[in-house]
Amino acid sequence: MNDQTTQIYNLMRYEFAQVEGDFTSLRESDVKSVIPAGMRFADFLGQLRSAHQVLLTDVPSIPLLIQDRDEWGNQYWRVNPAVEPHLDSLAFKAYTARVELVNHGIGSTYSGSVNASVSTEPYVEREPVKLTLAARLNKQRQERLREQDKIPLPSSAWQNAFNQPPAKPSRFAKSALVPRGRCDIGTQRESLSSLGDYAAYTIAVGQGISAASEDAFLARIGGAALAELPGLAMKIIGRAGVLAAFVPNKFADSTLYSAEDIREKDRVETNIRLGFNTEGRIYGYHVNGAMIPKREVKRVGEQFVVALEPDVTIEWVPISGDFGGKPILVNPIPEMEKFDIWIHPQAEQGQAFDNTYITPIADADLQDYILTFPAETGLPPLYVVYQKTDKPKVKPLEVGTYGELAARSAKDGMDIDHIPSFKAIEKWASSDGEDLTAAEIRALKNTTNGLTIPNEIHRKCSRTYGGRNTDKQSSLDALDLETAANKDMKAIRGCLAQHGYSKNDIDNTFDKLHRLNKEAGLYD
Structure with a gap:
């Protein structure tokens, strides 16, 4: 470069x-x-x-x-x-x-x-x-x-x-271990409870509403009463199952945004971000000034409403009685014993731990926002993240981009197999002598195509699984990706047939994968 x-x-x-x-x-x-x-x-x-x-x-x-x-x-x-x-x-x-x-x-x-x-x-x-x-x-x-x-x-x-010297950096939340007065990215694993208060909410069932409903009430299952208003029930409209909320502690070094600062912004920088793992558990990781969209909670009659996205809305609706125009207060005292959620360092930023998450999830997989509330609620700006529930599980022999398939595959006995191998694709993409950046490699991996196959077939039959995909082999494959794809398909065809997949289904799957690869320009 x-x-x-x-x-x-x-x-x-x-x-x-x-x-x-x-x-x-x-x-x-x-x-x-x-x-x-x-x-x-x-x-x-x-x-x-x-x-x-x-x-x-x-x-x-x-x-x-x-x-x-x-x-x-x-x-x-x-x-x-x-x-x-x-x-x-x-x-x-x-x-x-x-x-x-x-x-x-x-x-x-x-x-x-x-x-x-x-x-x-x-x-x-x-x-x-x-x-x-x-x-x-x-x-x-x-x-x-x-x-x-x-x-x-x-x-x-x-x-x-x-x-003039640049303005002093500020964040919505940051690591408690960085030097005073600075907003550097965190490099150590930290407990979220040491950085502020948080809460977890899930769909409340047993009120004539099923967990699959697109119009359901939310009940707190852990943490502090961060997003609750007396006399009002939280309701979510849209396919979202779990919602987490977080309010940071205020540091004495004036590096965190004030509520007034946040109200003036459309996007807010933060060094702490939360997500959900494949088991649906909440975890977090350090980022370096990620921009989070802000949403304003507005009063509409007796309700408070915020649209996170066109298809996902949170409402605070009266439980019973007249809401009127009385001031609304919130009890900030945690009502349940806190449980630990860990904030992990990014890849190459710090030490790895057991069950750690050292690679941040893609922005496309995150649904997180900073909410601001009307002054009468007494609520400070709140970070929220929700988990979508509308992604169907992958099916055997399903073809698509790696990023789209991998997001729908978790503990299902399936692997997403790049065909041709991603190692060959990466070498092909950098064949002009220009090395790809980490961001380019990540984008390339998620946007190139793969095939959903049982992990047993992937491990036993794939010619590119693990150590079988040698540097020499991937370099040769990079010279002709279409020929490499045919070799990969031939290697697993027999195993797929032995597991009961019909010849017609296998042929249709391979034809579709070839077509997508050609449309993506891999066979030019």
Whole structure:
């Protein structure tokens, strides 16, 4: 990778397409060579979000600046809407001002803050022409000279605004073991009870409502009374089975957001995140400033309502009697003995433990939010995460992406077998000599295709299981993924037949897997 950093007022037009906007997936090892001497990685990320530093890379994971066309066919630059929530407000204004200088120079009246609702023509990027290094450098020098001739220099006051030290970082929750006044990612296993109060809720059955209902009451099964209001019952609408809630302790170093800070935000940074394992148990892990969407609980008549997603809503409804307009108070004293939920370090961040979770689950598998409540409830901002119950279990010989199948397979005797092997796919994807980042490898694994087979067949018959998939074999397979897939299918065909699967079912499954692999571009 050819990474470098610059300042926003030195950012040239030809560099717009190189600005990296994927701050959440960056690892320190990916950008170690460009982090200023003596600066911590967490502070470097903060400078990227505040535009004190601009990270340039040949192929950004998520480009911060993108090109579009207005209704007259003019091309213009704008801030990528997918990146906007991750930028500080001043940084967003700065990038918008920077691209406006270019947009006005190319005949478009659109500013860099135009949103996705503007009617535009589809824009198709042409395949870039490969240049030699010498030609590329010469072209850049010429473009830089042209840009300097026609773009006025920013005022010294504007530059000075970016030379100020970055704001002190804040989080919704963080590790209790990091140095005072800092928001570094935690590297040790910690008990959630040492960081704050939490509660677990599940669907209440026996009230004429089944556990499979999409309109059910919630009952607390452990922890403190965090989300309960006197005289009101919690009700969830949508396919959600278990809900966990968490309120952090306040540290004396002023690094946690206040309730007022959170009310002003659409997304809130946190260093603690919760999830559910395959057994439905709650666990947590340390993250580095993950952005969590905020939802506002609103009063609607005698109820309080919050829509987490279009298909999942939590309501607080009167149990009986007149609710009226009386002030609502909540008892913060835990009503049940606490039980331990462990917060685990990320991969390569700390020591592993028995039954630990050192690899964070994918964002696509998380349904977590920060809730804010009306002042009359007396409730502080609350972190909640729920577990969906609407994913059907995988079936034998089911074909699909690894990420989609693996999310529905747990303690069912099934394995998701990449065909061809993921080791071969990974080598094929990096055959141009460019190593994949950890985020790219994770995305590639989840979006390539696999086959659901009994784990006994996987262990006994697969030619790529465990140590059988040698480095030499996977390297040869990477040269021709279609041939490799045929070899993998041939190896397990007989075992599938011995387990009672019909020839027709096996053929249809293999045909579908070939078709999906071809559509994904693996056989090109």
